[in-house]
Amino acid sequence: MQKEIELAVLPEFIEDQEHILQLGVKNLKINENRIKGFKIRKRSIDARGKQVLYRIRAVFFIDDDPSPVIFSKSFKSLENAQPVIIIGAGPAGLFAAYRCLERGLKPIVIERGKSVQERRRDLAKINREGFVNPESNYCFGEGGAGTYSDGKLYTRSDKRGNVQKVLEIFVEYGATEDILVDARPHIGTNKLPHIIEDMRNSIVEHGGEVHFDTRVDDILVSFGKVSGIKTADGQIFNASNVIVATGHSARDIFTLFKRNNWLLEAKPFALGVRIEHPQEIIDQAQYHCAVRHDNLPPAYYNLVEQVDNRGVFSFCMCPGGIIAPCATDQNEIVVNGWSPSKRNNPHANSGTVIQINLEDVPNSLTNPFALLDFQRSVEQQAYEFGGGNLVAPAQRMVDFVNNTTSATLPENSYKPGTTSVELKDVLPDFVYQALKGALPLFGKKMTGYYTNEAILVGVESRTSSPIRIPRNKETFQHPQVEGLFPCGEGAGYAGGIVSAAIDGMNCVDAIKA
Incomplete structure (x- = not known):
């Protein structure tokens, strides 16, 4: 017999199999000897309260041994196959x-x-x-x-x-x-x-x-x-x-x-910047602590806001990550993010973008390349302001909102290098205005987010295809x-x-x- 139950586990016990077993015994109210094993089916972090917890769904095998799961597969011969x-x-x-x-x-x-x-x-x-x-x-x-x-x-x-x-x-x-x-x-x-x-x-x-x-x-x-x-x-x-x-x-x-x-046909896509914070700022905000527990992964976030009827949202958030140069040609700047398996780099980055709709770009209903050409023009503009060699235009967060050139830029993970510019000159005005309005609102939702310790790197533009x-x-x-x-x-x-x-x-x- 199998029983699936939900359990709340403190971070310090999430690797303790015996502790989870005893929680199961208590929840199921049966003799421990009847449990032949258990398997965690789902695991998530609940940081809504002051005490951060793991929520797990676990299947307990009662009176029956668990059967092994086999993932390997054999295939038929492809001789004369289509x-x-x-x-x-x-x-x-x-x-x-x-x-x-x-x-x-x-x-x-x-x-x-x-x-x-x-x-x-x-x-x-x-x-x-x-x-x-x-x-x-x-x-x-x-x-x-x-x-x-x-x-x-x-x-x-x-x-x-x-x-x-x-x-x-x-x-x-x-x-x-x-x-x-x-x-x-x-x-x-x-x-x-x-x-x-x-x-x-x-x-x-x-x-x-x-x-x-x-x-x-x-x-x-x-x-x-x-x-x-x-x-x-x-x-x-x-x-x-x-x-x-x-x-x-x-x-x-x-x-x-x-x-x-x-x-x-032209297809809406999203465009904006990649924003990077020190990871500890995100950890402190999301886990309500001065120092993240060793059994908790680097924290992530998901932020959405409406500014003048435009959605501004975080995208592809990379805890403990790196900002990467993802251009496919020499005269453009495109940034994205990634993390190693341990997510142990000192920075957290996320695309922060708004959707580019057909009505934002002239002739997009009749010209399927209209949004692609728009995308390309912004990437080339970023390249010009970066000065070449994939150096990316960048600005501190509060400076971006206050329309102030950053005297210096914080240490960041973008390897080809960053140069201080006013990103309002790089981004289309409606994109700039939406981001400018959203960032302080994000700061009200997440403590520490709105800070000049954060850097905005342009441009995040390959969120999806601009053509279908x-x-x-x-x-x-x-x-x-x-x-x-x-x-x-x-x-x-x-x-x-x-x-x-x-x-x-x-x-x-x-x-x-």
């Missing part, structure tokens, strides 16, 4: 490839960037020299933008598909089982590349193909049906189904669609091209690692159907 071309090896592409193995299809993954190991050299050049390789960077390469953007797996995508299955696949390839339990699961940028690499090796071992340094320059269509793809070096790959899972920054794919007169590639809701195919499956974040159907992975698997299911 090929499916998957453009992009990000979360959507890799999970689509995995799903192909499950469904007896042969995945052929085409990735413009490099493998995770080779990609590291290009990331080092970005941080040390301010040099961006347009084919291999924080956005392009094995694992896509997700590989080096923290590995946050928190999602509200339950209605789109099986979130638990995605998490279990990550565990199968090396993630800790904690991600199955934690309310805000997180792998860490230091661990995720190895998991991605093992996943790719498994895809190849079971009969799939993965081609790196291979950019797709055309999707071949005959009589309205996909017949394959053509790469930049002239290779032809033939297949009657192509999944386009290229991520939010592959702007050349949108140009490819435009060249072929295939439908595209239309598809049929039932078949997942582009309305003009049979066998063409727009997929994931780049096509406008996902917003993070887990939702992109789910969308990749859903596209394969649509192919099989």
Whole structure:
């Protein structure tokens, strides 16, 4: 027999199995000898009261031994299997490839960037020299933008598909089982590349193909049906189904669609800055303490405010994290954030953004590239004000609100460097005004948040794709091209690692159907 119960556990006892067992005995009111084991199903932190607690849901096995959970899987032979071309090896592409193995299809993954190991050299050049390789960077390469953007797996995508299955696949390839339990699961940028690499090796071992340094320059269509793809070096790959899972920054794919007169549409996205505080300020505010307990993780926050009917919100919050340069071209500044698995860096950062709607940008109803061009112009403006070499324009928080140039900037985690500017000159005025109004209000919600110890770094602009590639809701195919499956974040159907992975698997299911 199994009984699932909720327990409140003090941080100092969260690793104490005997203590949790005794709490279970007390709650269930049964003899301890009848309990053969327990398993924590969910774990979250409750910091609403003065005493911070862990809330756990645990299954207790009464009179029955717990059975082991097996995550590894065997696949059928792909000999003579139908090929499916998957453009992009990000979360959507890799999970689509995995799903192909499950469904007896042969995945052929085409990735413009490099493998995770080779990609590291290009990331080092970005941080040390301010040099961006347009084919291999924080956005392009094995694992896509997700590989080096923290590995946050928190999602509200339950209605789109099986979130638990995605998490279990990550565990199968090396993630800790904690991600199955934690309310805000997180792998860490230091661990995720190895998991991605093992996943790719498994895809190849079971009969799939993965081609790196291979950019797709055309999707071949005959009589309205996909017949394959053509790469930049002239290779032809033939297949009657192509999944386009290229991520939010592959702007050349949108140009490819435009060249072929295939439908595209402008899509709202969010734009703003990345804000970084000393982590101890966030810990003190969220945990109501002078020093965070060792058994509590670095604290996170989630802030939302309305300013003149515009929503301003925190995005992709990285406790103990790093601000990363995520440009995909030489003449732009794009910032994002990530954390290692231990989240043990001294700073906490978060994107703080507002939504850019179609009505904010002229001609966006008739020109699908209007919001992308707007996005690009802000990134190029940030590059100009930064002065080159990926140096980012920045300002202290209170100075930003008071429209004052910061005499100095606080120590921060952005490796290429920051330079003091007035960010109102970088950001569109309506974005600046919304942020200016929201930050003091955030300070009223969270003690210590509104401070000149915090730095604003511009610009956070790749929150999602500014273009959507239309598809049929039932078949997942582009309305003009049979066998063409727009997929994931780049096509406008996902917003993070887990939702992109789910969308990749859903596209394969649509192919099989």
